[in-house]
Amino acid sequence: MTANEFKAKLGAYVSMTDAALEKYLAGADNPQKKIYEAMRYSVFAGGKRLRPVLLLESCAVCGGDTAEAMPFACAMEMIHTYSLIHDDLPAMDNDDLRRGRPTSHIKFGEATAILAGDALLNKAFETMARSKSPRALKAMSIIADSSGTEGMIGGQVVDMESEGRDIGLDALRYLHSLKTGAIIRSACTAGAVIGGGGDDEIAALDEFAENLGIAFQIQDDILDVTGTEEELGKPIGSDAEQGKSTYVKLVGLEKSGTLAARYSGSAKAALAPFGDRAEFLLELTDHLTGRMS
Amino acid sequence: MTANEFKAKLGAYVSMTDAALEKYLAGADNPQKKIYEAMRYSVFAGGKRLRPVLLLESCAVCGGDTAEAMPFACAMEMIHTYSLIHDDLPAMDNDDLRRGRPTSHIKFGEATAILAGDALLNKAFETMARSKSPRALKAMSIIADSSGTEGMIGGQVVDMESEGRDIGLDALRYLHSLKTGAIIRSACTAGAVIGGGGDDEIAALDEFAENLGIAFQIQDDILDVTGTEEELGKPIGSDAEQGKSTYVKLVGLEKSGTLAARYSGSAKAALAPFGDRAEFLLELTDHLTGRMS
Numbered sequence: 001m002t003a004n005e006f007k008a009k010l011g012a013y014v015s016m017t018d019a020a021l022e023k024y025l026a027g028a029d030n031p032q033k034k035i036y037e038a039m040r041y042s043v044f045a046g047g048k049r050l051r052p053v054l055l056l057e058s059c060a061v062c063g064g065d066t067a068e069a070m071p072f073a074c075a076m077e078m079i080h081t082y083s084l085i086h087d088d089l090p091a092m093d094n095d096d097l098r099r100g101r102p103t104s105h106i107k108f109g110e111a112t113a114i115l116a117g118d119a120l121l122n123k124a125f126e127t128m129a130r131s132k133s134p135r136a137l138k139a140m141s142i143i144a145d146s147s148g149t150e151g152m153i154g155g156q157v158v159d160m161e162s163e164g165r166d167i168g169l170d171a172l173r174y175l176h177s178l179k180t181g182a183i184i185r186s187a188c189t190a191g192a193v194i195g196g197g198g199d200d201e202i203a204a205l206d207e208f209a210e211n212l213g214i215a216f217q218i219q220d221d222i223l224d225v226t227g228t229e230e231e232l233g234k235p236i237g238s239d240a241e242q243g244k245s246t247y248v249k250l251v252g253l254e255k256s257g258t259l260a261a262r263y264s265g266s267a268k269a270a271l272a273p274f275g276d277r278a279e280f281l282l283e284l285t286d287h288l289t290g291r292m293s
Numbered sequence: 294m295t296a297n298e299f300k301a302k303l304g305a306y307v308s309m310t311d312a313a314l315e316k317y318l319a320g321a322d323n324p325q326k327k328i329y330e331a332m333r334y335s336v337f338a339g340g341k342r343l344r345p346v347l348l349l350e351s352c353a354v355c356g357g358d359t360a361e362a363m364p365f366a367c368a369m370e371m372i373h374t375y376s377l378i379h380d381d382l383p384a385m386d387n388d389d390l391r392r393g394r395p396t397s398h399i400k401f402g403e404a405t406a407i408l409a410g411d412a413l414l415n416k417a418f419e420t421m422a423r424s425k426s427p428r429a430l431k432a433m434s435i436i437a438d439s440s441g442t443e444g445m446i447g448g449q450v451v452d453m454e455s456e457g458r459d460i461g462l463d464a465l466r467y468l469h470s471l472k473t474g475a476i477i478r479s480a481c482t483a484g485a486v487i488g489g490g491g492d493d494e495i496a497a498l499d500e501f502a503e504n505l506g507i508a509f510q511i512q513d514d515i516l517d518v519t520g521t522e523e524e525l526g527k528p529i530g531s532d533a534e535q536g537k538s539t540y541v542k543l544v545g546l547e548k549s550g551t552l553a554a555r556y557s558g559s560a561k562a563a564l565a566p567f568g569d570r571a572e573f574l575l576e577l578t579d580h581l582t583g584r585m586s
Contacts, residue, residue, distance in 0.1 A: 032447030091403035110384035141422035154325030
């Protein structure tokens with residue numbers, strides 16, 4: 001797969017996802033329709049659609065139909081977006097800007113931002129529950145678990161408790177495994193389930209996603225120090241400023257680079273069972289982790 | 294069915310629901326477990342479990358197994374509770390007290406209250422997605438639709454927009470049909486679906502629930518003027534104080550009583566197809582609407 005082929009396929013996935021999100025977030029013509037404005041503002045804010053792409057391609061490498069996986073791919077993006085809206089709230093991270101634009105509560109007011117987040121989480125499940133896939137319930141269960149108290153929300157709780165405190169590498173890894181890792185894993189495993197993947201394939205994609213998530217997080221921590229605001233999608237140095245524990249803070253820049261490369265390598269190794277079918281995910285791994293391995 | 298038999302059955306449903314909620318909200322022994330404290334604080338705050346009772350009995354009158362319906366009954370209560378936590382937030386209704394106890398954000402801080410609400414909405418879907426019922430997906434779809442932009446959240450949006458403005462009876466009815474009515478209807482129809490009810494039975498329970506929801510809402514508006522704080526579960530006169538439109542404000546106290554009786558009667562009439570099997574729901578209607586009809 002050439003770099004151009006990779007970019008074309010990635011672009012196609014993103015376009016398909018955006019088109020489906022447009023459809024799911026059109027809203028009926030009724031008095032409450034204006035909440036869709038706030039939902040769409042955050043969903044169409046330049047996100048890279050990483051989770052939908054992982055879900056769709058995980059479905060595809062297991063031999064499934066990506067059209068069948070689309071409601072689940074869009075649901076992942078809705079869940080990701082709601083978490084950003086609520087994380088940005090004054091009572092949480094109190095961020096005024098995201099990707100250079102006013103955050104939801106700055107643009108629409110706090111009440112609407114809370115409701116828009118709630119509505120996106122709910123819409124994720126509305127969208128998945130309409131699926132006709134015989135494996136829909138299993139995929140929903142995987143996704144719901146990953147976004148709840150034993151996943152993303154749990155990670156947010158642990159993060160809040162550890163802010164301003166020094167935590168070790170194990171605690172940091174645990175935090176990330178919940179806060180960002182769980183959703184990346186469920187994107188891959190739910191995609192594999194919808195695609196009719198066997199237990200071996202689901203397990204391989206789970207291992208891939210777990211390592212990719214860690215590599216991606218370390219890369220994020222590195223970019224917070226060395227990157228540009230454009231690469232990172234948020235102001236440089238904001239983690240350090242908020243007193244957050246990061247890999248760079250705990251093990252230094254050089255060791256962080258080594259670790260990211262190691263996890264990125266493990267992610268790619270986990271894809272071996274798929275042979276040539278994995279080439280897009282291999283490229284994607286390099287693409288996301290800056291070709292560090 | 295005697296008054297004592299009714300009370301015994303109602304009490305049994307409430308106890309079963311509480312026991313199941315205890316189980317679903319126990320939490321694993323992990324670092325993020327403390328979010329369960331906030332979730333449980335609001336779930337076990339003296340709620341009457343109206344939505345679970347409606348769901349379980351709707352399942353039963355269609356000949357279904359209430360044990361199979363229990364995950365859905367608990368999910369409804371989780372969704373109801375999350376909506377109360379978020380409604381009480383400073384950016385929303387800014388209430389310090391609910392049922393005489395500090396609201397979630399007063400007790401745990403605003404960030405935890407937001408997350409506890411998010412976690413309960415998510416947990417509702419985690420719980421339902423673990424169901425083994427062959428009709429789980431359909432029931433989830435009904436429930437998800439009723440709690441989203443075309444249901445409860447939509448009602449909250451309309452409510453926010455109409456606060457401080459005078460709205461007419463049609464607009465008020467529309468607002469309530471979304472904000473509180475949709476969830477009461479989905480409790481009954483999702484229960485009927487899980488119970489294997491036929492289309493006629495589902496339609497009859499939907500009509501019952503729609504009328505019950507309106508009667509219940511009018512009764513709530515009446516109690517805001519004539520009731521005690523204990524009956525209402527919140528301070529008397531709070532609707533009027535917040536400039537909210539109510540049935541009493543729009544048509545007066547006497548006409549409100551007549552309307553409530555009429556809707557209560559329509560609710561009971563809709564149960565005719567169930568014959569004797571409906572006796573608990575008939576009693577429940579009288580119980581909820583103060584034997585006005």
